[in-house]
Amino acid sequence: MSLEMEFYCPGCGEEQDFWRVAAMTLHLGEKTKWRCNECDYGLTRIDGDISSAIEA
DSSP states (O other): OOSEEEEEETTTTEEEEEEEEEEEEETTEEEEEEEETTTOOEEEEETTTEEOOOOO
């Protein structure tokens, strides 16, 4: 898995680079935590399908 992804950041209001800051395996799949490189907005994803991100 990549350590960087491009994603819409609600804190910045535009697409930004996010860095993977943590990962662990759960019964639902791999849980990863991401942080915006610019404003430190964070989001969590589980197996790429479940996300805590605010959709624009």
